[in-house]
Amino acid sequence: xxxxxxxxxxxxxxxxxxxxxxxxxxxxxxxxxxxxxxxxxxxxxxxxxxxxxxxxxxxxxxxxxxxxxxxxxxxxxxxxxxxxxxxxxxxxxxxxxxxxxxxxxxxxxxxxxxxxxxxxxxxxxxxxxxxxxxxxxxxxxxxxxxxxxxxxxxxxxxxxxxxxxxxxxxxxxxxxxxxxxxxxxxxxxxxxxxxxxxxxxxxxxxxxxxxxxxxxxxxxxx
Amino acid sequence: xxxxxxxxxxxxxxxxxxxxxxxxxxxxxxxxxxxxxxxxxxxxxxxxxxxxxxxxxxxxxxxxxxxxxxxxxxxxxxxxxxxxxxxxxxxxxxxxxxxxxxxxxxxxxxxxxxxxxxxxxxxxxxxxxxxxxxxxxxxxxxxxxxxxxxxxxxxxxxxxxxxxxxxxxxxxxxxxxxxxxxxxxxxxxxxxxxxxxxxxxxxxxxxxxxxxxxxxxxxxxxxxxxxxxxxxxxxxxxxxxxxxxxxxxxxxxxxxxxxxxxxxxxxxxxxxxxxxxxxxxxxxxxxxxxxxxxxxxxxxxxxxxxxxxxxxxxxxxxxxxxxxxxxxxxxxxxxxxxxxxxxxxxxxxxxxxxxxxxxxxxxxxxxxxxxxxxxxxxxxxxxxxxxxxxxxxxxxxxxxxxxxxxxxxxxxxxxxxxxxxxxxxxxxxxxxxxxxxxxxxxxxxxxxxxxxxxxxxxxxxxxxxxxxxxxxxxxxxxxxxxxxxxxxxxxxxxxxxxxxxxxxxxxxxxxxxxxxxxxxxxxxxxxxxxxxxxxx
Ligand code: SF4
Ligand code: SF4
Ligand code: FES
Ligand code: FES
Numbered sequence: 001x002x003x004x005x006x007x008x009x010x011x012x013x014x015x016x017x018x019x020x021x022x023x024x025x026x027x028x029x030x031x032x033x034x035x036x037x038x039x040x041x042x043x044x045x046x047x048x049x050x051x052x053x054x055x056x057x058x059x060x061x062x063x064x065x066x067x068x069x070x071x072x073x074x075x076x077x078x079x080x081x082x083x084x085x086x087x088x089x090x091x092x093x094x095x096x097x098x099x100x101x102x103x104x105x106x107x108x109x110x111x112x113x114x115x116x117x118x119x120x121x122x123x124x125x126x127x128x129x130x131x132x133x134x135x136x137x138x139x140x141x142x143x144x145x146x147x148x149x150x151x152x153x154x155x156x157x158x159x160x161x162x163x164x165x166x167x168x169x170x171x172x173x174x175x176x177x178x179x180x181x182x183x184x185x186x187x188x189x190x191x192x193x194x195x196x197x198x199x200x201x202x203x204x205x206x207x208x209x210x211x212x213x214x215x216x217x218x219x220x221x222x
Numbered sequence: 223x224x225x226x227x228x229x230x231x232x233x234x235x236x237x238x239x240x241x242x243x244x245x246x247x248x249x250x251x252x253x254x255x256x257x258x259x260x261x262x263x264x265x266x267x268x269x270x271x272x273x274x275x276x277x278x279x280x281x282x283x284x285x286x287x288x289x290x291x292x293x294x295x296x297x298x299x300x301x302x303x304x305x306x307x308x309x310x311x312x313x314x315x316x317x318x319x320x321x322x323x324x325x326x327x328x329x330x331x332x333x334x335x336x337x338x339x340x341x342x343x344x345x346x347x348x349x350x351x352x353x354x355x356x357x358x359x360x361x362x363x364x365x366x367x368x369x370x371x372x373x374x375x376x377x378x379x380x381x382x383x384x385x386x387x388x389x390x391x392x393x394x395x396x397x398x399x400x401x402x403x404x405x406x407x408x409x410x411x412x413x414x415x416x417x418x419x420x421x422x423x424x425x426x427x428x429x430x431x432x433x434x435x436x437x438x439x440x441x442x443x444x445x446x447x448x449x450x451x452x453x454x455x456x457x458x459x460x461x462x463x464x465x466x467x468x469x470x471x472x473x474x475x476x477x478x479x480x481x482x483x484x485x486x487x488x489x490x491x492x493x494x495x496x497x498x499x500x501x502x503x504x505x506x507x508x509x510x511x512x513x514x515x516x517x518x519x520x521x522x523x524x525x526x527x528x529x530x531x532x533x534x535x536x537x538x539x540x541x542x543x544x545x546x547x548x549x550x551x552x553x554x555x556x557x558x559x560x561x562x563x564x565x566x567x568x569x570x571x572x573x574x575x576x577x578x579x580x581x582x583x584x585x586x587x588x589x590x591x592x593x594x595x596x597x598x599x600x601x602x603x604x605x606x607x608x609x610x611x612x613x614x615x616x617x618x619x620x621x622x623x624x625x626x627x628x629x630x631x632x633x634x635x636x637x638x639x640x641x642x643x644x645x646x647x648x649x650x651x652x653x654x655x656x657x658x659x660x661x662x663x664x665x666x667x668x669x670x671x672x673x674x675x676x677x678x679x680x681x682x683x684x685x686x687x688x689x690x691x692x693x694x695x696x697x698x699x700x701x702x703x704x705x706x707x708x709x710x711x712x713x714x715x716x717x718x719x720x721x722x723x724x725x726x727x728x729x730x731x732x733x734x735x736x737x738x739x740x741x742x743x744x745x746x747x748x749x750x751x752x753x754x755x756x757x758x
Contacts, residue, residue, distance in 0.1 A: 104411055118410035123397030 059100025334431030336444030367414025450690030460679030506695025544630030548675030553727030572612030
């Protein structure tokens, strides 16, 4: 199965140490299947629970806040902070993971959960650009156009993604699969252009790689 | 020893070469203010927390590596502060240039123009020309509900309004939304601040024209307004306020600081009840009714005739007073009634079903008594009658057959036959309602807004107010009219000023004894508690 995956990744990605030939490792073995490893909905150990904003392909705008393993994760988040107000950012993350975005209704629900005013939650949610205030597609494609990536053609990569998905930045493609947007430094400056798609990184992406990346995602989705 | 000679709580420092001694814990900004030096500032407001975010109050402190925000830097002994040094001035000029980068410069159509801190500071220390070539970002305006309109482009992001709603109103409906130069003050989408009973204060504390009052929108220019110190007449809290007057009309009410009564605030209920002060239906000259024939008259004629009537002998007196009348007016009424042989005085007072406190300073509350001087009437031995609408309660008096004196109460709920069975019916007031107009003697009085006087608030604080409007026609303060009559009857002196009328009031009520206009001053003074008689 690992061989299969390797074969299915025809795009050039030398930033991925696995294919330098130095080690006999597949991409899967290096990065895990989803490139961030499996993650349990209940969040694993409480110490890492508030830190990782996951982005799942399956989004349910109606998902309850919070039930089952997510309720467990929410409790773990609360246990990490001196008061409920301090837990606002990870709670918004959690809501976004489930629903794909932070809608006004979500803000109000989170405010209710944490005993904050609706206005305050709106202020915080709008301050941070990583909260999607509008719906996004199944795959949120974030293209870095900050300094390193820009010098190596980030703008062209962004243009290619927009062209091949047939969208304007921030829009959802007609098939509901893609939303492309421009972001600031993804902290992968050594491998420009860096692109984050949902929770996984694609590095050293060039405009030529873009169709293959999109095809791969389409295939995953089907 | 020498070290101990100074009280440990005070600190001496030098600001721009002048020494000043202030209590420990004072900030540089406050210490400078004590010297009359107002350091420019936006985010600092004496009634709110200080986030030190506007960076306009930066001053040079000798020995400090960089400029210090004077709004939060506490004074230290021997500190040398320069507020006008080259570095401090250069910094302010720079900060102001940023403030103007996205500002629409629409002073000609902005209500704040003339009392705007951005205008003032830029005029004093700003660059002559801006250097920004970028297009300005544009927000437009937003209706915050209630009386409040928000012009986002004028905002300087001081967050005073947000902090007022969080800390004082404790109704955290305002927030900063978005970030960077897209930051804007907003509520939770369409929520607005409607129904928040103290929200009007955010318009007052907004240093620029971002938050404006719909009621006042484009009504008057700031420089055309006279600011007349007075007391809010709309409840028994007695907030210190200014009438802002143009063309002899009250255009708006603004709070005046009094840390003991209302700090820097006032409630919206009081703020928006001023139109009655501008009413045009006024009694403008004395009218003598002789067998159903109203004859306009002048003061000497009317008072002479009235005095003649009283000399002929009077039937037992009953009187109606108003809790909107000053202590002086009420005392003069008491005086006259006593001179006529004494009698019961009643007053009617509208009463709300609940108080509306300001959570951040609960000492300020819109009180249940919706008139400024119920306490004064009570002190002068008058009795409240009627319902919570300030109506009713006068059925018996309407058909009273003795001498009837009415002061101030408009009698709006009563029929024209009120007092028609009275042997003598004297009405001293401002508005010619049907029940008032039939009085044998209809005497025009000024409203509180047109005279000097005092009110006694709910906690027994006597507070002075000053005339803000010109009285129409021949209207005179009631203390003068009633005082002149009483003096004629008793041979005492006629008070020639409100201060003298207050002295006469103090003679009637032990609670006022020892208080004078001088000792009451601009901050008010608490009445003497009535001394409980031993064994009583
Ligand atoms: S609206 Fe006025 S008070 Fe509020 S942050 Fe802006 S400038 Fe300050
Ligand atoms: S609390 Fe009373 S006195 Fe103060 S502003 Fe309101 S109505 Fe006027
Ligand atoms: S500049 Fe693109 S990842 Fe840092
Ligand atoms: S007043 Fe000091 S920083 Fe704003």
